[in-house]
Amino acid sequence: MILLEVNNLQKSFDGSAVLKNISFSMEPGQVLAIIGSSGSGKTTLLRCLNFLETPDAGEIIVKGQKLLGGASEEQIRKNRLHFGLVFQNFNLFPQYTALENITLAPSLLGLGSKQELRDNAMRLLEQVGLRQKADFYPYQLSGGQQQRIAIARALALRPEVLCFDEPTSALDPELTGEVLRVIRGLKNKDNTMIVVTHEMEFARSVADVVIYMADGVIEEMGTPEEVFEHPRSEKTKAFLRGAASVL
Amino acid sequence: MTFLQQLPIVFGALNVGFLQTLKLFGITLVGALPLGLIIAFGSMSRFRPLSIVTRFFVWIIRGTPLMIQLLIIFYFPSMALGQPIWGSGENGRFAASAAAFIINYACYFSEIYRGGIQSIPVGQLEAGQVLGMTRGQIFVRIMLLQVIKRIVPPVSNEIITLVKDTALARIIALQEIIWAGTAFLKGSQGISGQVWPLFFTALYYLVFSGALTLLFGWVEKRLDYFRG
Ligand SMILES: Nc1ncnc2c1ncn2[C@@H]1O[C@H](COP(=O)(O)OP(=O)(O)OP(=O)(O)O)[C@@H](O)[C@H]1O
Numbered sequence: 124m125i126l127l128e129v130n131n132l133q134k135s136f137d138g139s140a141v142l143k144n145i146s147f148s149m150e151p152g153q154v155l156a157i158i159g160s161s162g163s164g165k166t167t168l169l170r171c172l173n174f175l176e177t178p179d180a181g182e183i184i185v186k187g188q189k190l191l192g193g194a195s196e197e198q199i200r201k202n203r204l205h206f207g208l209v210f211q212n213f214n215l216f217p218q219y220t221a222l223e224n225i226t227l228a229p230s231l232l233g234l235g236s237k238q239e240l241r242d243n244a245m246r247l248l249e250q251v252g253l254r255q256k257a258d259f260y261p262y263q264l265s266g267g268q269q270q271r272i273a274i275a276r277a278l279a280l281r282p283e284v285l286c287f288d289e290p291t292s293a294l295d296p297e298l299t300g301e302v303l304r305v306i307r308g309l310k311n312k313d314n315t316m317i318v319v320t321h322e323m324e325f326a327r328s329v330a331d332v333v334i335y336m337a338d339g340v341i342e343e344m345g346t347p348e349e350v351f352e353h354p355r356s357e358k359t360k361a362f363l364r365g366a367a368s369v370l
Numbered sequence: 371m372t373f374l375q376q377l378p379i380v381f382g383a384l385n386v387g388f389l390q391t392l393k394l395f396g397i398t399l400v401g402a403l404p405l406g407l408i409i410a411f412g413s414m415s416r417f418r419p420l421s422i423v424t425r426f427f428v429w430i431i432r433g434t435p436l437m438i439q440l441l442i443i444f445y446f447p448s449m450a451l452g453q454p455i456w457g458s459g460e461n462g463r464f465a466a467s468a469a470a471f472i473i474n475y476a477c478y479f480s481e482i483y484r485g486g487i488q489s490i491p492v493g494q495l496e497a498g499q500v501l502g503m504t505r506g507q508i509f510v511r512i513m514l515l516q517v518i519k520r521i522v523p524p525v526s527n528e529i530i531t532l533v534k535d536t537a538l539a540r541i542i543a544l545q546e547i548i549w550a551g552t553a554f555l556k557g558s559q560g561i562s563g564q565v566w567p568l569f570f571t572a573l574y575y576l577v578f579s580g581a582l583t584l585l586f587g588w589v590e591k592r593l594d595y596f597r598g
C-alpha cells in the first residue's frame with residue numbers, strides 16, 4: 124500500500140530551480156531519510172509537503188487523494204493536517220507551558236474534550252520522556268528538551284507523515300542523542316516519517332529508504348545499504364567521502 | 371488676598387483644568403490604541419496601494435508638529451466649508467483636540483505595533499500554520515501576547531509623553547490644567563500676576579505619570595513569566 128506519493132514536484136525561487144522533478148513514494152510505517160549538501164533543496168521539499176511553500180508543478184497524493192490544486196486558505200489548512208513538521212529550531216510558543224504547547228492546536232481544532240486532550244498530551248510527554256516538565260515554559264528547558272516537546276506537539280495532531288528538518292542540528296552534540304532516541308522510538312510505533320538529517324549513522328540505522336539530494340534532484344535513492352555501501356552515482360560517492368572525512 | 375486664601379481657589383481651578391486634561395488623555399488612549407492597530411495592519415498590507423497610502427499618512431503625521439495639526443483640525447474645516455464643524459465653546463474645542471490627538475498618537479502607536487509584530491520570528495507563524503491554525507488564531511493565540519510583551523515599554527513611553535502633550539491643546543484654548551494655571555497670571559477670581567499656580571501644575575503631571583509608571587511596571591511584571 125502506498126501512503127504518500129510525490130510526483131514531479133517542482134519549485135523555483137526567482138527563476139532558479141530549487142526542486143526539479145522530485146518523485147518518490149512511501150509506505151505506511153516507513154522512515155525516509157533525506158541527506159544532501161547545503162542548498163540542495165531538502166528544506167524546500169519539506170516546506171512544500173507542509174504547504175508552507177506552493178510548488179510550481181507536481182502532485183502530492185496522500186492515500187490516493189491528490190492535495191494540490193484547491194488553493195483556498197481553508198483547503199490548504201486541511202492539506203497541512205496530513206503532515207507534521209518539526210523545525211530545526213523548535214519554534215515552541217514561549218508564552219505557553221510544554222503541556223499547553225501540545226494541547227493548543229488540538230483544542231482549536233476541537234479534537235476532544237479538555238480532559239481528553241490533556242491526557243493525550245501527558246501520554247505524549249511520557250513518550251518523549253518529559254512528563255515531569257509538563258508545566259515548564261520553553262525558556263526553562265534545554266534545547267534537546269524543547270525539541271522533544273516540539274515532537275510531541277506535532278504528534279498530538281496524529282499526522283499521517285511526520286517530517287523533521289535537521290531536528291538535531293541546532294543542538295549541542297551531547298543533546299542530539301536524546302532527540303534521535305525519541306525519533307527511533309517513534310519508528311517502533313509505526314509512525315511514517317521523513318527525516319532530513321546530517322547524522323549519517325542515524326540515517327543508516329533508522330531509515331528504510333535513503334534519498335541523497337543534489338541540486339534539486341534525487342541523485343540516489345535506495346535502502347541504506349544500497350546508498351551508503353554501494354552508491355551508483357559519482358556525486359553520491361563524493362558526498363559520502365566528504366561526510367566521512369568530517370566525522 | 372493671602373496665600374492661604376488663594377490656595378483653595380487655585381486648587382479648585384486647577385482641579386477643573388486637570389479633569390479636562392485627564393479626559394483628553396483618556397479619550398486619546400481609547401481612540402488611538404485600537405486605531406493604531408488598524409493603521410499598523412494597513413501599513414503592513416500586502417496590497418501595495420494601501421500600504422503606500424498608509425505609510426505616507428503616517429509620515430505626514432509624525433513629520434509635523436502636533437501643535438500645527440491641532441490648529442489645522444480646528445480651523446481648517448471652517449475655512450474650507452465656510453462653517454465650523456466642531457461646535458462652539460469648550461465642547462467643540464475638546465472634540466477637535468480629541469480628533470487631533472487620536473490621529474497623532476494612533477500613528478505613533480501604529481509604528482510601535484508594526485515593529486512589535488515584525489519582530490516576532492517567522493518560525494512562530496509557520497509553527498502555527500503547520501498545526502492547522504487559521505490566520506486569526508495565529509494572531510490571537512500566538513502573536514498577540516508576544517507582541518504585547520515587546521511593546522509595553524515603548525507604548526508606556528508614548529503614554530507618559532501623552533500626559534504632558536495634552537497641554538498643547540491650549541493652542542486652541544482648551545481649558546486644561548496649564549490654561550487654568552495661566553489664568554491666575556492674567557487675572558481670574560480676584561487673583562492676578564501670580565505665577566506659582568502655573569508652577570504648581572507640574573506636581574499634577576508628576577503624580578499622575580508616577581502612578582502610570584507604577585501601573586506599567588506592574589504590567590511588565592505580569593508578563594515576566596515567559597521569555598521571547
Ligand atoms: N524563500 C526563498 N527565496 C529564495 N530562495 C530560496 C528560498 N528558500 C530557499 N531558497 C534557495 O533554495 C535553495 C535550496 O534551499 P533549501 O533551504 O531547501 O536547502 P537545504 O537543502 O535545506 O540546505 P541546508 O542543508 O543548508 O538546510 C538554496 O539555494 C536557497 O538559497
Ligand SMILES: [Mg+2]
Binds near residue numbers: 165166167288
Ligand atoms: Mg535546510
